[in-house]
Amino acid sequence: xxxxxPIEYETASPEVRTVYDDIRATRKTDWxxxxxxxxxxxxxxxxxTWTAAKxxxxxxxxxxxxxxxxxxxxxxxxxxxxxxxxxxxxxxxKGMTPAMFKELMAVVxxxxxxxxxxNGYRIDVDERFRAPxxx
Amino acid sequence: xxxxxPIEYETASPEVRTVYDDIRATRKTDWxxxxxxxxxxxxxxxxxTWTAAKxxxxxxxxxxxxxxxxxxxxxxxxxxxxxxxxxxxxxxxKGMTPAMFKELMAVVxxxxxxxxxxNGYRIDVDERFRAPxxx
Amino acid sequence: xxxxxPIEYETASPEVRTVYDDIRATRKTDWxxxxxxxxxxxxxxxxxTWTAAKxxxxxxxxxxxxxxxxxxxxxxxxxxxxxxxxxxxxxxxKGMTPAMFKELMAVVxxxxxxxxxxNGYRIDVDERFRAPxxx
Amino acid sequence: xxxxxPIEYETASPEVRTVYDDIRATRKTDWxxxxxxxxxxxxxxxxxTWTAAKxxxxxxxxxxxxxxxxxxxxxxxxxxxxxxxxxxxxxxxKGMTPAMFKELMAVVxxxxxxxxxxNGYRIDVDERFRAPxxx
Amino acid sequence: xxxxxPIEYETASPEVRTVYDDIRATRKTDWxxxxxxxxxxxxxxxxxTWTAAKxxxxxxxxxxxxxxxxxxxxxxxxxxxxxxxxxxxxxxxKGMTPAMFKELMAVVxxxxxxxxxxNGYRIDVDERFRAPxxx
Amino acid sequence: xxxxxPIEYETASPEVRTVYDDIRATRKTDWxxxxxxxxxxxxxxxxxTWTAAKxxxxxxxxxxxxxxxxxxxxxxxxxxxxxxxxxxxxxxxKGMTPAMFKELMAVVxxxxxxxxxxNGYRIDVDERFRAPxxx
Numbered sequence: 001x002x003x004x005x006p007i008e009y010e011t012a013s014p015e016v017r018t019v020y021d022d023i024r025a026t027r028k029t030d031w032x033x034x035x036x037x038x039x040x041x042x043x044x045x046x047x048x049t050w051t052a053a054k055x056x057x058x059x060x061x062x063x064x065x066x067x068x069x070x071x072x073x074x075x076x077x078x079x080x081x082x083x084x085x086x087x088x089x090x091x092x093x094k095g096m097t098p099a100m101f102k103e104l105m106a107v108v109x110x111x112x113x114x115x116x117x118x119n120g121y122r123i124d125v126d127e128r129f130r131a132p133x134x135x
Numbered sequence: 136x137x138x139x140x141p142i143e144y145e146t147a148s149p150e151v152r153t154v155y156d157d158i159r160a161t162r163k164t165d166w167x168x169x170x171x172x173x174x175x176x177x178x179x180x181x182x183x184t185w186t187a188a189k190x191x192x193x194x195x196x197x198x199x200x201x202x203x204x205x206x207x208x209x210x211x212x213x214x215x216x217x218x219x220x221x222x223x224x225x226x227x228x229k230g231m232t233p234a235m236f237k238e239l240m241a242v243v244x245x246x247x248x249x250x251x252x253x254n255g256y257r258i259d260v261d262e263r264f265r266a267p268x269x270x
Numbered sequence: 271x272x273x274x275x276p277i278e279y280e281t282a283s284p285e286v287r288t289v290y291d292d293i294r295a296t297r298k299t300d301w302x303x304x305x306x307x308x309x310x311x312x313x314x315x316x317x318x319t320w321t322a323a324k325x326x327x328x329x330x331x332x333x334x335x336x337x338x339x340x341x342x343x344x345x346x347x348x349x350x351x352x353x354x355x356x357x358x359x360x361x362x363x364k365g366m367t368p369a370m371f372k373e374l375m376a377v378v379x380x381x382x383x384x385x386x387x388x389n390g391y392r393i394d395v396d397e398r399f400r401a402p403x404x405x
Numbered sequence: 406x407x408x409x410x411p412i413e414y415e416t417a418s419p420e421v422r423t424v425y426d427d428i429r430a431t432r433k434t435d436w437x438x439x440x441x442x443x444x445x446x447x448x449x450x451x452x453x454t455w456t457a458a459k460x461x462x463x464x465x466x467x468x469x470x471x472x473x474x475x476x477x478x479x480x481x482x483x484x485x486x487x488x489x490x491x492x493x494x495x496x497x498x499k500g501m502t503p504a505m506f507k508e509l510m511a512v513v514x515x516x517x518x519x520x521x522x523x524n525g526y527r528i529d530v531d532e533r534f535r536a537p538x539x540x
Numbered sequence: 541x542x543x544x545x546p547i548e549y550e551t552a553s554p555e556v557r558t559v560y561d562d563i564r565a566t567r568k569t570d571w572x573x574x575x576x577x578x579x580x581x582x583x584x585x586x587x588x589t590w591t592a593a594k595x596x597x598x599x600x601x602x603x604x605x606x607x608x609x610x611x612x613x614x615x616x617x618x619x620x621x622x623x624x625x626x627x628x629x630x631x632x633x634k635g636m637t638p639a640m641f642k643e644l645m646a647v648v649x650x651x652x653x654x655x656x657x658x659n660g661y662r663i664d665v666d667e668r669f670r671a672p673x674x675x
Numbered sequence: 676x677x678x679x680x681p682i683e684y685e686t687a688s689p690e691v692r693t694v695y696d697d698i699r700a701t702r703k704t705d706w707x708x709x710x711x712x713x714x715x716x717x718x719x720x721x722x723x724t725w726t727a728a729k730x731x732x733x734x735x736x737x738x739x740x741x742x743x744x745x746x747x748x749x750x751x752x753x754x755x756x757x758x759x760x761x762x763x764x765x766x767x768x769k770g771m772t773p774a775m776f777k778e779l780m781a782v783v784x785x786x787x788x789x790x791x792x793x794n795g796y797r798i799d800v801d802e803r804f805r806a807p808x809x810x
Contacts, residue, residue, distance in 0.1 A: 002258045003358060003538045004368065031263075035249070038258045041539075042372035048457055049249065049379075055453065056241045061234040066201055067242050070208045074246035076795035077212045079349055079619055082253035083246070084797065085264040088543060098268045098544065099196040102582035105795045106191045107202050109589075111209035111218070113788035114170070114184065118217035120751035120780045122759065123137045123173045128166075129220040133233045133408045134446075138673045138763060139773065176674075177777035183592055184784075190588065211390035214484060214754060219392065223408060233409065237447035240390045244454075248383035255346035255375045257354065268543045269581075272528045273628060273808045274638065301533075305519070308528045311809075312642035318730065319519065319649075322723055326511045331504040336471055337512050343475045344516035347482045349619055352523035353516070355534040368538045369466040376461045377472050381479035381488070384440070384454065388487035393407045393443045398436075399490040403503045403678045404716075481660035484754055489662065493678060503679065507717035510660045514724075518653035525616035525645045527624065542798045571803075575789070578798045589789065596781045601774040606741055607782050610748045614786035617752045622793035623786070625804040638808045639736040646731045647742050651749035651758070654710070654724065658757035663677045663713045668706075669760040673773045 006037030016040045019050050026054060033086060065094040073108045141172030151175045154185050161189060168221060200229040208243045276307030286310045289320050296324060303356060335364040343378045411442030421445045424455050431459060438491060470499040478513045546577030556580045559590050566594060573626060605634040613648045681712030691715045694725050701729060708761060740769040748783045 009020050009032070019040075024030055039046040057067050068091035075083035088101065096104075117123075144155050144167070154175075159165055174181040192202050203226035210218035223236065231239075252258075279290050279302070289310075294300055309316040327337050338361035345353035358371065366374075387393075414425050414437070424445075429435055444451040462472050473496035480488035493506065501509075522528075549560050549572070559580075564570055579586040597607050608631035615623035628641065636644075657663075684695050684707070694715075699705055714721040732742050743766035750758035763776065771779075792798075 001535065001537065002256050003371070004256065005537060005539070033261045033264070034258050035253060038256050039252065041368075042376065044460065045252070045372065045376045045379075048376075048460065049252065052245055052453055052457070053249070055449065056238075056245045060238050061232060062204070062238045062242075066204065067238075069197070069201065070205055070239060070242045071246045073205045073208050074212050074243055075250055076791050077209050078247065078250045079790075079794045080250035080253050081797070082258050082260050083250050084795065085260045086253075087246075088268065089264045089266070092268070097196060098581075101268055101543070102585065103191075103195050103197045103202075104205060105792055106582065106585045107197075107205045108209055108795060109585075109788035109791050110187055110191045111206045112213065112791045113784035114188070115210055115213045115215035115218050115754075116751050116784050116787045117174065117180070117184065117780055118170060118215050118221075119754045120759065120783060121137050121139065121173050122756070123169050123217050125217050125220045126168045129168070129224045130406065131224070132406065132410060133223065133227070133236055134410070136670065136672065138776070140672060140674070176773075177781065179595065180777065180781045180784075183595065183781075187588055187592070190584065211386050214385075214389045216392070219390065233446075236408070237450065240387055241447065241450045241453075243390060244383035244386050244450075247386045248379035250349075251346050251379050251382045252375055254349045255354065255378060257351070265541065267541065267545060269545070271805065271807065272526050273641070274526065275807060275809070303531045303534070304528050305523060308526050309522065311638075312646065314730065315522070315642065315646045315649075318646075318727055319522065322515055322727070323519070325719065325723065326508075326515045330508050331502060332474070332508045332512075336474065337508075339467070339471065340475055340478045340509060340512045341516045343478050344482050344513055345520055347479050348517065348520045350520035350523050352528050352530050353520050355530045356523075357516075358538065359534045359536070362538070367466060371538055373461075373465050373467045373472075374475060377467075377475045378479055380457055380461045381476045382483065384458070385480055385483045385485035385488050387444065387450070387454065388440060388485050388491075391407050391409065391443050393439050393487050395487055395490045396438045399438070399494045400676065401494070402676065402680060403493065403497070403506055404680070481656050484655075484659045486662070489660065503716075506678070507720065510657055511717065511720045513660060514653035514656050514720075517656045518649035520619075521616050521649050521652045522645055524619045525624065525648060527621070542796050544796065573801045573804070574798050575793060578796050579792065585792070589792065592785055593789070596778075596785045600778050601772060602744070602778045602782075606744065607778075609737070609741065610745055610779060610782045611786045613745045613748050614752050614783055615790055617749050618787065618790045620790035620793050622798050622800050623790050625800045626793075627786075628808065629804045629806070632808070637736060641808055643731075643735050643737045643742075644745060647737075647745045648749055650727055650731045651746045652753065654728070655750055655753045655755035655758050657714065657720070657724065658710060658755050658761075661677050661679065661713050663709050663757050665757050665760045666708045669708070669764045671764070673763065673767070673776055 002034070002038045004038060004041040006034050007040040008037065012040060013043065015043050016046060019046050022054070023050060035082065035086060065091065065096060068094050069096065069104055073104060076105070076108050077112060137169070137173045139173060139176040141169050142175040143172065147175060148178065150178050151181060154181050158185060170217065170221060200226065200231060203229050204231065204235070204239055208239060211240070211243050212247060272304070272308045274308060274311040276304050277310040278307065282310060283313065285313050286316060289316050293320060305352065305356060335361065335366060338364050339366065339370070339374055343374060346375070346378050347382060407439070407443045409443060409446040411439050412445040413442065417445060418448065420448050421451060424451050427459070428455060440487065440491060470496065470501060473499050474501065474509055478509060481510070481513050482517060542574070542578045544578060544581040546574050547580040548577065552580060553583065555583050556586060559586050563590060575622065575626060605631065605636060608634050609636065609644055613644060616645070616648050617652060677709070677713045679713060679716040681709050682715040683712065687715060688718065690718050691721060694721050698725060710757065710761060740766065740771060743769050744771065744775070744779055748779060751780070751783050752787060
């Protein structure tokens with residue numbers, strides 16, 4: 001059980017309801033998951049986190065599915081159980097097939113392995129990899 | 136300086152050369168980066184890691200660029216300097232624009248933050264998120 | 271269930287009892303939590319860990335509550351379920367209000383995010399930040 | 406060298422200047438550190454991150470120094486070199502003495518050790534630790 | 541419940557059965573643990589991971605027990621519940637006594653603590669530690 | 676440069692010298708590495724950490740080399756540059772050959788990969804793996 005109770009819409013303060021309304025409108029569903037209902041105990045963090053998530057996860061240079069896959073990859077690396085479940089569901093809703101999930105896990109596993117080979121051997125960064133991203 | 140010296144093609148054993156040749160052919164470039172040249176000190180690990188990377192990073196259900204973005208996201212989360220540089224370069228070569236890199240960093244930051252909110256508040260996984268991926 | 275069973279006072283060896291007695295006296299309670307009862311399977315580690323905890327967590331330049339908040343922040347970052355629960359309780363006992371807990375989580379989330387922005391962009395440390403702590 | 410160049414005030418866009426102006430006003434100094442100057446390459450992330458930092462790090466239920474100590478503890482746990490340097494400086498500016506820094510490091514080390522003892526032995530959370538934070 | 545169902549031998553495809561047969565023959569037991577049965581949903585990853593595990597964990601310059609202890613130490617550091625349980629069992633089967641497990645936990649805790657002391661104080665690597673491993 | 680300066684024997688306080696003397700006697704060398712010289716700025720932490728290290732790393736149920744290998748594996752997983760260098764040197768001094776180092780890196784890489792596969796797929800712990808370590 002979470003350290004603070006989830007707050008339902010019915011008993012929420014106006015400022016929390018404003019966020020819930022936006023979550024519902026953005027996602028086109030009445031359902032609100034526990035993450036937001038627990039964060040609602042701290043309205044400032046709820047509002048800031050939702051606004052950031054809405055902004056960052058919206059399609060831009062990267063499409064919405066790619067962003068969900070990246071989110072899931074980070075959550076698996078950090079072993080956040082809640083986030084793995086919620087972002088697997090979110091990625092599913094945005095088009096991730098089971099086959100894509102499996103390939104994603106394979107990439108995450110590979111990266112976690114090679115990260116340690118590079119760090120363990122203390123491999124020097126090749127000069128040409130140091131080029132800045134922009135001229 | 137790496138804990139063991141990079142091995143150049145010219146002085147490599149036949150089994151290492153076979154891997155180098157495959158790296159060159161697959162990537163259509165003569166250049167081999169330090170990661171492989173250092174791993175070449177352990178030919179079995181070189182061969183196994185290269186084969187895994189070639190297999191896992193090839194386009195499949197996910198395209199090659201998406202895989203590089205995921206790889207980079209994991210490397211940033213783990214703070215592997217070598218891997219951040221090498222996979223930024225790899226992603227660039229596969230089409231990542233600077234704008235995409237910036238969005239990627241924003242997603243990685245957000246996920247690392249919310250992972251801790253979910254874990255810190257001990258938020259319960261919603262029942263409907265527990266549905267298996269496949270029927 | 272823990273990999274080794276918790277050891278109760280009644281069946282503990284004299285050396286373990288000495289630690290238990292000190293825990294009870296220091297905390298002014300007869301109750302001993304599972305962490306120590308499981309560590310009691312390795313009396314040397316029990317003794318060393320308790321002594322370190324007693325020394326390090328005692329008020330000094332930092333007060334006892336600040337130390338508990340830091341402990342909790344680390345445990346959330348590492349996702350140690352046991353430690354999050356036990357140090358939330360410990361911080362509560364030392365004066366952490368629910369409002370403080372929520373602010374703490376917000377700081378932990380922010381730090382985990384910005385840590386990745388700094389590492390991902392490979393931001394150079396500003397010269398003036400490198401000044402040693404002491405002259 | 407960072408993957409994208411720091412952006413100076415003189416060459417910044419109006420929206421970036423607005424953030425820089427707020428950083429300068431809030432901190433009562435003209436100097437802006439690399440973190441913000443590099444993030445300025447992504448004005449949306451700059452604005453969102455600065456606003457979050459300003460909000461979260463402001464004194465509230467926890468004072469500003471305690472928040473900096475927590476930030477530093479997380480940064481040490483994650484090994485973010487930039488953040489360790491910048492938040493050591495920030496904590497210094499808010500009153501952290503060298504003696505406080507040393508105690509902080511001792512708490513961080515202890516927590517990282519005991520997190521692994523609890524996880525490694527798979528210690529069960531004591532029932533009484535599961536009480537919610539609020540009634 | 542895992543995100544994809546474990547696949548039993550009876551319903552497995554021929555390529556999965558080939559891996560299962562090799563697991564059984566190598567381990568001299570008919571029993572196959574969930575890790576492989578879940579990975580079987582992605583036959584390529586199953587095959588690659590099993591082949592790597594078989595190769596890497598076989599006795600070589602390091603004996604099989606030492607390798608299991610290292611595996612367990614990494615899993616505790618990362619807090620992988622499944623891996624802690626499965627590699628505790630594997631290490632037991634290869635001769636790890638309860639006393640050895642306890643010493644292992646003590647080393648893992650110490651290393652996690654001192655890693656943060658070294659990173660937090662930003663301690664410079666001593667020149668003589670930088671000598672390459674091989675002449 | 677470390678955040679606090681290393682303290683040399685000549686200028687050390689009597690309590691620090693006592694630890695330095697013990698380090699020298701235990702290791703049979705006059706040389707003291709930066710880790711201890713920096714920690715000497717906090718004599719209580721120096722003394723506690725050295726005593727713990729001496730106790731924990733001494734041969735017991737596990738021999739001294741195995742312990743160093745475990746230490747190194749944890750340090751690679753956490754990416755502690757100082758610790759990787761210092762414990763590679765320590766392991767070398769206790770008999771680690773370059774071939775053993777390479778096998779160690781391969782085990783560390785494998786464990787970091789499979790940790791994420793187990794966590795990402797949310798694989799259930801097999802019942803028989805839950806047996807306690809001791810009857």
